[in-house]
Amino acid sequence: MARLSFREQVLRVRQDAIVAAVNRLLADKGFDLMTVDEVAAEVGIAKASLYKHFPSKEALAAAAMVRLLERTLAFIDQQAARQEATPAQRLEAMVRWALTLQLAGEMPTVPSQNSSLRAELMAHQGYLDLLMQVSDRLGAWITEAQAAGDIDATLPAELVLYNIYARACDPVPAVLKAGGRFSDAEVVELVTETCMRGLRPRR
Amino acid sequence: MARLSFREQVLRVRQDAIVAAVNRLLADKGFDLMTVDEVAAEVGIAKASLYKHFPSKEALAAAAMVRLLERTLAFIDQQAARQEATPAQRLEAMVRWALTLQLAGEMPTVPSQNSSLRAELMAHQGYLDLLMQVSDRLGAWITEAQAAGDIDATLPAELVLYNIYARACDPVPAVLKAGGRFSDAEVVELVTETCMRGLRPRR
DNA sequence: GTCTATAGCCAGATAGAC
DNA sequence: GTCTATCTGGCTATAGAC
Numbered sequence: 001m002a003r004l005s006f007r008e009q010v011l012r013v014r015q016d017a018i019v020a021a022v023n024r025l026l027a028d029k030g031f032d033l034m035t036v037d038e039v040a041a042e043v044g045i046a047k048a049s050l051y052k053h054f055p056s057k058e059a060l061a062a063a064a065m066v067r068l069l070e071r072t073l074a075f076i077d078q079q080a081a082r083q084e085a086t087p088a089q090r091l092e093a094m095v096r097w098a099l100t101l102q103l104a105g106e107m108p109t110v111p112s113q114n115s116s117l118r119a120e121l122m123a124h125q126g127y128l129d130l131l132m133q134v135s136d137r138l139g140a141w142i143t144e145a146q147a148a149g150d151i152d153a154t155l156p157a158e159l160v161l162y163n164i165y166a167r168a169c170d171p172v173p174a175v176l177k178a179g180g181r182f183s184d185a186e187v188v189e190l191v192t193e194t195c196m197r198g199l200r201p202r203r
Numbered sequence: 204m205a206r207l208s209f210r211e212q213v214l215r216v217r218q219d220a221i222v223a224a225v226n227r228l229l230a231d232k233g234f235d236l237m238t239v240d241e242v243a244a245e246v247g248i249a250k251a252s253l254y255k256h257f258p259s260k261e262a263l264a265a266a267a268m269v270r271l272l273e274r275t276l277a278f279i280d281q282q283a284a285r286q287e288a289t290p291a292q293r294l295e296a297m298v299r300w301a302l303t304l305q306l307a308g309e310m311p312t313v314p315s316q317n318s319s320l321r322a323e324l325m326a327h328q329g330y331l332d333l334l335m336q337v338s339d340r341l342g343a344w345i346t347e348a349q350a351a352g353d354i355d356a357t358l359p360a361e362l363v364l365y366n367i368y369a370r371a372c373d374p375v376p377a378v379l380k381a382g383g384r385f386s387d388a389e390v391v392e393l394v395t396e397t398c399m400r401g402l403r404p405r406r
Numbered sequence: 407g408t409c410t411a412t413a414g415c416c417a418g419a420t421a422g423a424c
Numbered sequence: 425g426t427c428t429a430t431c432t433g434g435c436t437a438t439a440g441a442c
Contacts (some may be wrong), residue, residue, distance in 0.1 A: 011407095030316050032235040035435065046409050051437065053407095112374045113233050121271060159393050162375045171315045171372065172365045179361060190362050198401030214425095251420075251429050256425090260418065315422060 015053055018043050022064040026108030031117050045164050058120040062127060064108045069130035076137050087141040088150035091164060092196050094138065098168045099188045102178060109169050135161060152201045160199055167195060218256055218367060219365065221246050225267040232354040234264050234320050264351035267311045272333035279340050290344035291353035294367060295399050301371045302391045306380060314370045338364060355404045363402055370398055 021042040025034045036057050040047040054060045075097055079090040096139065101107045108115055121127050142160045146153040149161060174188045207215065224245040228237045238261050243250040257263045280302055282293040304310045313320055324330050345363045349356040354363060379390045 014420085028313065030235075030247070033316070033318065036437085037435075045407095047237070047436090048438075049408055055437095057436070089286040111233065111236075112377070114231070114236065155397070156384070156393070158384070159379060159397065161377070162378050163397060166375050167336065167372065171370050171376065174315065175365050176362060181361070182312070190359070194362065194366060194401040196401075197260070197403075197405070198399075200400075201218075202400070202406055217425095239419085240417075248425095251428085252426055254419065268420085388410095 013044075014045075018050065019058070019063050019067050021139060023106065024109050025065065026061060026064055026110075027102075029138075030108050030109055031115065032110055034061075036060070056120075058117050061108070061110070061117055062121055062124050065110060065121065066127050066130060068108055068126075069127065069134060071138075072134050073130065076134065080137075086148065086150060087144035088148065090198075091138065091141050091151075092192060095164055095167050095191060095192050095195055096188055099170070099191055100171055100184075102168060102170070103173055103184045103187060107168055112169075129165045134182060138164065151199050155199065163195065163199065167191070208296075217246075217248075220272050221253065221256060222266050225263045226270065226311050228307065229264060229267055229306075229313075230308050233312055234314055234318065237264075239263070252368050254267075259323075261320050264311070264313070264320055265324055265327050268313060268324065269333060271311055272330065272337055275337050276340075278332065279337065285339075289351065290347040291351065291399075293382060294341065294344050294348060295395060297393050298367055298370050298398055299391055301367075302373070302376055302394055303387075305373070306376055306387045306390065310371055311326060315372075322336070341367065352404060354402050358402065366398065366402065370394070 010086070016038065021039050025042065027036075034057075034148050036047055036050060039060065040050050043050070050060070054063065075094070079085065079093050085093070098107065110121065124191075138161055139157060140197055142151060146149040146155075146157070146160075170191065173187050174189050175182065176182055176190065182190070207326065220345075221242070224242050225237075228241055228359075234392065239250055239253060242263065246253070253263070257266065278297070282296050285293065288296070301310065302402065308358065313324065315321075341364055342360060344345070345354060345360050348354040349358075349363075376390050376394050377403050379385055380387065385393070
């Protein structure tokens with residue numbers, strides 16, 4: 001890794017601050033309701049300065065999504081290092097992690113419907129590469145878990161993968177939490193359990 | 204039911220056409236991306252005319268949501284009439300119905316996040332009444348299904364209810380369908396099965 | 407690279423004739 | 425109630441001084 005000049009380090013810190021702010025706002029309001037003015041205000045710089053770092057609002061959001069995928073890969077590596085854990089247990093840990101992130105207000109969400117952002121993401125090579133990597137890693141665990149009988153082998157692997165991905169934007173945890181009867185930890189447990197149970201063999 | 208004058212009938216038909224168009228657009232693009240101009244274009248009248256029928260964009264969406272809840276109640280009645288069916292089977296039929304509606308592009312979705320629409324819906328008495336009715340009817344079946352051992356009695360009834368509601372905006376069916384490997388009917392079966400299996404007792 | 411100020415656009419809502 | 429035309433505000437993006 002090349003040594004960074006002071007100037008470059010400052011730039012890097014500033015960019016990280018921007019992406020972190022975008023991450024929070026995406027988690028809170030979603031892409032359409034997030035305004036670039038808010039991002040600038042949260043970072044504490046002028047809007048015009050933002051546009052020196054990122055060419056568009058879509059690019060801002062894409063950077064936040066790339067950061068999420070990088071964090072996801074890091075967590076996958078962490079799970080892969082737990083040699084005592086079965087593939088199914090690792091997948092369960094992924095679900096738990098996603099739900100925890102979501103309840104903490106740190107899970108950025110992208111509109112799965114039509115949007116200017118969809119197009120930009122599908123053209124963003126770095127994003128697609130990371131998404132592929134994550135899918136491959138999780139896909140391998142799914143196959144292993146099915147062979148071990150911990151996940152129903154008659155279910156298409158796609159279905160299992162998408163079911164896990166979908167926990168990142170599941171509305172159930174937030175509604176359960178809003179009900180006030182459960183702690184965050186309890187919500188995570190309940191949702192994780194119903195998710196995984198839905199994927200296990202019939203008996 | 205009072206006899207309607209011709210004038211009132213025309214009004215009624217026009218309003219139904221508007222709400223149907225809003226329903227489609229909400230299902231297709233969601234509230235934020237739906238524009239009032241599009242609604243007007245789809246109905247075939249001028250935007251200003253729309254505002255003679257509904258005072259705001261939020262009111263338009265609320266009307267579509269009320270219509271959805273009315274259709275839901277009608278389907279609940281239909282299921283209640285199936286005397287051979289168990290409560291769990293009725294709940295499963297509800298899930299199947301919601302998924303079918305969603306895949307057909309007829310399921311309007313409301314942003315569960317912050318939005319001007321949330322506030323308006325929570326102040327809309329007719330909407331809240333209907334929502335309560337639906338929840339009560341489904342809640343009764345859930346309790347019965349738990350007593351019968353078809354749904355895990357250790358799960359909070361809230362969790363079960365929200366899990367069923369969430370199928371209406373589940374992103375998994377659309378993604379599975381986009382993959383092209385499954386027919387709509389297969390998608391409905393796969394998602395319904397994993398949903399219900401997640402709620403059944405451990406063994 | 408940072409700021410202030412503003413251009414340009416688009417969508418929700420309204421005026422007023424018919 | 426329907427239309428055409430317009431207002432209004434907010435948002436993305438940029439110009440231009442420093």
